[in-house]
Amino acid sequence: MMEKMIFxxxxxxxxxxxxxxxxxxxxxxxxxxxxxxxANNPMTxxxxxxxxFIALLLSNIKISFIIKGLRFLFWLILFTFxxxxxxxxxxxxxxxxxxxxxxxxxxxxGIYISLRFFFLILxxxxxxxxxTPIEITDGLESLLNPLKKLKFPVHELALMLSIALRFxxxxxxxxEKIMKAQQxxxxxxxxxxxxxxxxxxxxxxxxxxxxxxxxxxxxxxxMEARGYRGGEGRTxxxxxxxxxxxxxxLLILIALSVTLILLRN
Amino acid sequence: xxxxxxxxxxxxxxLFVVLIAIGANITTIAPFxxxxxxxxxxxxxxxxxxxxxxxxxxxxxxxxxxxxxxxxGLPFFAQFKGGIAALFFPTFGFILSFILVAFVCGKMVEKKxxxxxxxxxxxxxxxxxxxxxxxxxxxxxxxxxxxxxxFTYGMAWLWMVVPLPKDIILAVVAGIFAHRxxxxxxxxxxxxxxxxxx
Numbered sequence: 001m002m003e004k005m006i007f008x009x010x011x012x013x014x015x016x017x018x019x020x021x022x023x024x025x026x027x028x029x030x031x032x033x034x035x036x037x038x039a040n041n042p043m044t045x046x047x048x049x050x051x052x053f054i055a056l057l058l059s060n061i062k063i064s065f066i067i068k069g070l071r072f073l074f075w076l077i078l079f080t081f082x083x084x085x086x087x088x089x090x091x092x093x094x095x096x097x098x099x100x101x102x103x104x105x106x107x108x109x110g111i112y113i114s115l116r117f118f119f120l121i122l123x124x125x126x127x128x129x130x131x132t133p134i135e136i137t138d139g140l141e142s143l144l145n146p147l148k149k150l151k152f153p154v155h156e157l158a159l160m161l162s163i164a165l166r167f168x169x170x171x172x173x174x175x176e177k178i179m180k181a182q183q184x185x186x187x188x189x190x191x192x193x194x195x196x197x198x199x200x201x202x203x204x205x206x207x208x209x210x211x212x213x214x215x216x217x218x219x220x221x222x223m224e225a226r227g228y229r230g231g232e233g234r235t236x237x238x239x240x241x242x243x244x245x246x247x248x249x250l251l252i253l254i255a256l257s258v259t260l261i262l263l264r265n
Numbered sequence: 266x267x268x269x270x271x272x273x274x275x276x277x278x279x280l281f282v283v284l285i286a287i288g289a290n291i292t293t294i295a296p297f298x299x300x301x302x303x304x305x306x307x308x309x310x311x312x313x314x315x316x317x318x319x320x321x322x323x324x325x326x327x328x329x330x331x332x333x334x335x336x337x338g339l340p341f342f343a344q345f346k347g348g349i350a351a352l353f354f355p356t357f358g359f360i361l362s363f364i365l366v367a368f369v370c371g372k373m374v375e376k377k378x379x380x381x382x383x384x385x386x387x388x389x390x391x392x393x394x395x396x397x398x399x400x401x402x403x404x405x406x407x408x409x410x411x412x413x414x415x416f417t418y419g420m421a422w423l424w425m426v427v428p429l430p431k432d433i434i435l436a437v438v439a440g441i442f443a444h445r446x447x448x449x450x451x452x453x454x455x456x457x458x459x460x461x462x463x
Contacts, residue, residue: 009340026337029349076354083406117353124350128338140337156270160326161334163279164286168340171283176294198434201307202442209318209446212284213456216276223272230269 010132015060016245017130022139024246028253029127035253036120038260045115047263051256052119059130066122066129073121077114084110134238137161142240155231163219171212178207273459274323281319281327282334285311285363286341293344306343310435312363313370313390317383317443318451319461321371328363335360358401359394366390378448384440391436399425 012018017025039045056066090105127136141158148154182203183189189200270278287294288307312331316324335341338348342360351357373386403421451461 009345033349033352080406120353121348121350124338124348128340128348131338133339136338140333153270156275157330157333160275160279160282160330161339163276164282164330164334164341165339167280167283168286171280171287172290172294175287175291179294194431195434198431198438202438205442206446208284210450212280213277213451213459216273216280217456217459219276220271220273223276228272 009128011061011065011129013060015058015130017055017059017126019245020130020249021240021242021246022131022135023143023240023242024249025127025131026136026139026143028249029124031253031257032123033120035257035260036116036123038257038264039116040112040264043263044260045112047256047259048119049115052123055123055126059126061129066125070121070125073117077117080117081110081114084113133165134162137165138236138238138240155234159231167215170215171208174211175204175208178211179204182207270326273461277319277459277461278323278327278330281311281315281323282331282341285315285328285331286345287311289341289343290345307435308343309359309363309366309391309394309432310439312366312394313387313436313439314443314446315363316367316370316390317374317386317439318446319367319371321368321375323461324367324371325364328367332360332364353405355402355405356398357405359398361401362394362397365397366393369393374443380441380444383444384437387436387440387443388433390439391432395425395429395432 036048039048056063085102085106088106088109089101089103090109092104093101094104094107095102131139137158140161141154144152144154144157179189187200187203189197189204191197192200285308288309288311291307312328315327318324319327331341335347335351336349340347342351351360367390370386370390373389374382377383399421402424403418406421450456451459
């Protein structure tokens with residue numbers, strides 16, 4: 001189970017992308033979702049592809065690993081592709097086989113849209129592959145800092161994210177333990193109708209919730225005992241540092257968008 | 266937010282975020298929850314519970330934190346995935362709807378003592394989840410995937426018929442469960458001092 005969690009997650013290797021400031025990575029990934037929609041002809045899609053693959057190479061992560069993590073995506077892309085192949089009726093008729101008619105427009109559109117999803121997910125997954133979750137949370141907190149003036153609870157948000165992140169493995173393990181314990185006591189999860197099975201999750205949920213409440217209570221007590229009193233005046237152990245390479249990466253992305261705007265139809 | 270969060274509220278909301286994330290991945294621990302090929306995800310179930318148990322304010326905060334965390338790349342969504350690309354998945358609308366679901370469920374049972382309003386709120390929560398989710402799915406295919414004209418609104422809804430029976434049953438279970446949690450566990454005994462949901 002733990003392998004499943006780590007799988008497709010942060011990969012601790014050395015690379016330029018790993019060393020980048022998480023804030024820069026967050027901004028770039030956020031901007032990229034708009035940039036990817038700029039492409040609309042072979043040239044622009046090609047350029048986008050080259051950009052994505054260079055970023056992948058720079059990250060020093062094995063391509064085979066990334067492809068493995070993208071398997072779930074296969075169905076989404078296949079579905080979108082088929083949707084276009086069968087329903088778009090533009091351009092020349094390429095294949096006519098019984099009721100299946102494939103048009104040129106549909107094929108091209110199907111390829112484009114699939115590529116769009118592929119690049120988008122490939123590139124954005126780089127963020128989680130090269131940045132530890134705690135860095136991401138710190139980066140988000142720092143980026144949202146201006147919102148503090150609007151009374152938006154930035155510090156609380158980041159804190160809640162970090163706590164949730166910390167407790168996912170713990171509560172997962174607990175759920176598994178509770179399930180085994182209840183099975184040992186004779187709860188049968190695997191048989192019966194939908195209603196019986198839905199009812200069978202109650203002996204799983206009650207201990208799980210009580211456990212969660214207990215942990216929340218203990219954690220709050222521990223925090224207050226150590227003097228937690230909100231985000232004001234709190235100092236940080238890990239400090240973020242914006243470097244030249246972060247500015248450079250941002251400029252490259254802007255250059256890419258400008259080129260795409262010039263080259264698109 | 267009108268008032269500052271208490272420490273216990275911060276930790277409780279965080280643990281509900283974890284619970285929703287576990288709900289999204291329950292089949293990885295409990296493979297038996299697959300009935301006739303349809304995996305019983307408990308994501309919506311937990312989002313409803315967040316509203317019913319924690320109330321509208323904290324429930325809305327926990328579903329929002331869940332969504333934000335997942336979007337910036339923390340492993341909160343199904344298959345422990347996360348990332349901004351999820352915004353473009355046809356199913357993202359369901360995650361977005363959780364915020365509204367938790368809010369409405371929480372508001373509906375404020376000051377209610379009997380179990381019936383809890384079940385009704387949970388059923389309405391499920392309906393909201395379906396309406397927002399399916400419309401998003403339709404528009405996602407229409408706009409981001411630039412779906413051609415053959416893809417109709419009815420086709421999007423056809424998808425939702427399969428999980429409907431299990432979601433209705435789960436909503437009833439959620440209503441009964443939340444009522445018990447609130448009145449037999451949270452407001453009594455060892456958790457009384459937390460002053461949550463009272």
